[in-house]
Amino acid sequence: xxxxxxxxxxxxxxxxHKLHPSIKIILMLIISGLTxxxxxxxxxxxxxxxxxxxxxCKIKIGKVQIKYLIFIFVSMSVFQxxxxxxxxxxxxxxxxxxxxxxxxxxxxxxxxTPGLYILIRNRRISENLSLTxxxxxxxxxxxxxxxxxxxxRGLFVQKNPFRKIYYITIPLLVETIKRADNxxxxxxxxxxxxxxxxxxxxxxxxxxxxxxVLLPCLLLIKKL
Amino acid sequence: xNTKRVVFTSASTFLIIIGAYxxxxxxxxxxxxxxxxxILIGIVFGWRVxxxxxxxxxxxxxxxxxxxxxxxxGLAHILxxxxxxxxxxxxxxxxxxxxxxxxxxxxxxxxxxxxxxxxFIGVPWAMFVYNNIIAPGGNKPLWDxxxxxxxxxxxxxxxxxxxxxxxxxxSKILEPVVDNFVNN
Numbered sequence: 001x002x003x004x005x006x007x008x009x010x011x012x013x014x015x016x017h018k019l020h021p022s023i024k025i026i027l028m029l030i031i032s033g034l035t036x037x038x039x040x041x042x043x044x045x046x047x048x049x050x051x052x053x054x055x056x057c058k059i060k061i062g063k064v065q066i067k068y069l070i071f072i073f074v075s076m077s078v079f080q081x082x083x084x085x086x087x088x089x090x091x092x093x094x095x096x097x098x099x100x101x102x103x104x105x106x107x108x109x110x111x112x113t114p115g116l117y118i119l120i121r122n123r124r125i126s127e128n129l130s131l132t133x134x135x136x137x138x139x140x141x142x143x144x145x146x147x148x149x150x151x152x153r154g155l156f157v158q159k160n161p162f163r164k165i166y167y168i169t170i171p172l173l174v175e176t177i178k179r180a181d182n183x184x185x186x187x188x189x190x191x192x193x194x195x196x197x198x199x200x201x202x203x204x205x206x207x208x209x210x211x212x213v214l215l216p217c218l219l220l221i222k223k224l
Numbered sequence: 225x226n227t228k229r230v231v232f233t234s235a236s237t238f239l240i241i242i243g244a245y246x247x248x249x250x251x252x253x254x255x256x257x258x259x260x261x262x263i264l265i266g267i268v269f270g271w272r273v274x275x276x277x278x279x280x281x282x283x284x285x286x287x288x289x290x291x292x293x294x295x296x297x298g299l300a301h302i303l304x305x306x307x308x309x310x311x312x313x314x315x316x317x318x319x320x321x322x323x324x325x326x327x328x329x330x331x332x333x334x335x336x337x338x339x340x341x342x343x344f345i346g347v348p349w350a351m352f353v354y355n356n357i358i359a360p361g362g363n364k365p366l367w368d369x370x371x372x373x374x375x376x377x378x379x380x381x382x383x384x385x386x387x388x389x390x391x392x393x394x395s396k397i398l399e400p401v402v403d404n405f406v407n408n
Contacts, residue, residue, distance in 0.1 A: 025287055028287045028288040029286060029287060029288070029299050031288065032286075032287070032288035032297065032298025032299050032300060032301075033298060033299040033300045033303075035298065035300070036298050036300030036301065036304070037300045037303075072295065093290075093294075093295055093296065096288055096290055096295075096296070096297050096298055097290050097295060099288050100288055100289040100290050100297060103287070103288065103289070104289070116283070120283070124276060125276065125279050125280055125283065127230065128230065128233050128234055128237065128276055128277070128280045129280045129283060129284060131230060131231070131233075131234040132234040132237045132238065132280055132284065133284070133289075135231070135234050135235070135238065136238055136241070139235065139238040139242075143242060164248060165248060165257070165390070168246060169257070169260075169394070170394070172239070172242065173239070173264075173394070173398060174401075176235050176238065176239060177232075177235065177401065177402060177405060179235070180228075180231045180232050180234075180235035180405075181228070181231075181405045183231050184227045184228040184230070184231040184232075187227050187231065188227050188228075192227055
C-alpha cells in the first residue's frame with residue numbers, strides 16, 4: 001500500500017499533458033458513459049486506447065498496480081463467469097480505472113479547478129474537487145498505516161463486525177483530521193488563496209485527440 | 225471560507241470515498257459505510273461542508289474516477305440502477321447537516337428523515353431504470369414496487385438505523401475535537 005502512486009500527477013510534455021482540462025473532463029465523461037453503457041466494441045476500443053495512452057504519456061504503472069489490476073480482472077472474471085458477460089464487465093472496470101489514472105497523472109491539480117469552473121461555474125465545488133484529487137494520496141498514506149497496524153494486530157481475523165467498524169473508523173477519523181490540520185497549517189504558511197485563472201490560458205486544444213476519442217460514436221449514428 | 229475549512233471539506237470527501245471501499249459482510253448483504261460517514265460529517269461539520277463534499281464526491285465519480293463502491297465510476301453509473309441512491313445522498317447530507325449542535329433527539333431524527341428521502345428518490349429510480357433500460361420487457365414491467373423494495377431497501381433498513389445511532393454516538397466524541405482543530 002505504501003508504494004501506491006496511482007492518481008498522482010506525473011509531469012510530462014505529451015499532448016495529453018497540454019490538452020485543455022475542460023475538454024479532458026468532457027472526454028472523460030463521454031468515455032466513461034460509452035464504456036459502461038456501450039457494446040463490447042466500445043469497451044475493447046477504449047481499453048486498447050487506454051493502454052496506448054498510458055504508453056504514450058509515459059505513465060509508469062508500477063508492479064504493485066499491475067498486480068492490483070490483474071487481481072481485479074481475474075477475480076471478477078472468475079466470480080462473474082457463472083453469470084452473463086463476465087469478462088466484458090471486468091474489462092470495463094479495469095478500463096475505467098486506467099482512464100482515471102491517465103486523467104489524474106496528466107492533469108495538474110491546479111488546472112482541474114479552472115477547467116471544471118468553466119463547466120459548472122461554481123468556484124467552491126471546483127476548488128474542493130481539485131484539492132481533494134491533490135490530497136487523496138496523502139490521506140491514503142494515513143489509511144495504509146492504519147491498515148498495516150490493524151493487520152499486524154490481527155484485527156481482520158476477528159469475526160465480530162461491530163468491533164471491526166469501531167477499530168477501523170475511530171483511528172481513520174482521528175488520523176484524517178490530524179493530517180487535515182497539518183496540511184492546512186502548511187498551506188496557510190505558503191499563502192494559499194484558492195486558485196488563479198492564468199495557467200489555463202496556455203492550454204491547447206488538439207482536434208486529433210478529440211476525433212480519436214469520438215470515433216466510435218460513428219457506430220451509434222449507424223445504429224440510428 | 226478559511227483554509228482549514230477548505231481542507232476539512234476535502235478530508236470529508238476522502239472519508240466518503242474510503243467509506244465506499246470499507247464494506248463489511250454481515251449475512252448476505254455487504255454493508256457500506258458511505259452513508260455512515262455522510263451522516264457523521266453532516267453532524268460534525270454542518271450542512272455546508274457536508275453538501276460541498278457530497279457534490280464533489282458525485283462529480284468526481286461522474287468524471288470517471290473509481291470512487292463509488294467496488295471501484296466503479298463514470299457517468300453511466302450515476303444514470304444506472306443505483307444512481308438514485310447516489311443523488312439521494314445530497315438530501316441526506318443536508319438533513320444530517322442541519323442536526324449540528326441540536327439536541328440528541330433531533331440528531332437521530334433528522335438523518336432518519338434524510339434516509340427516508342434517499343429511499344424515496346432511489347427506489348423509483350431503480351424501478352424505472354430496471355424496467356426501461358436494463359430489462360425492457362413487453363407490457364408487464366419485471367420489477368414491481370414489492371420486488372424493488374425486496375432487493376434495494378428491506379435488507380438495508382436495520383443496518384442504516386444502526387449506522388445512524390453509531391454516527392450520533394461517535395459525533396459526541398468527535399465534535400469537541402474537531403471544533404478545537406477548526407477554531408484554533
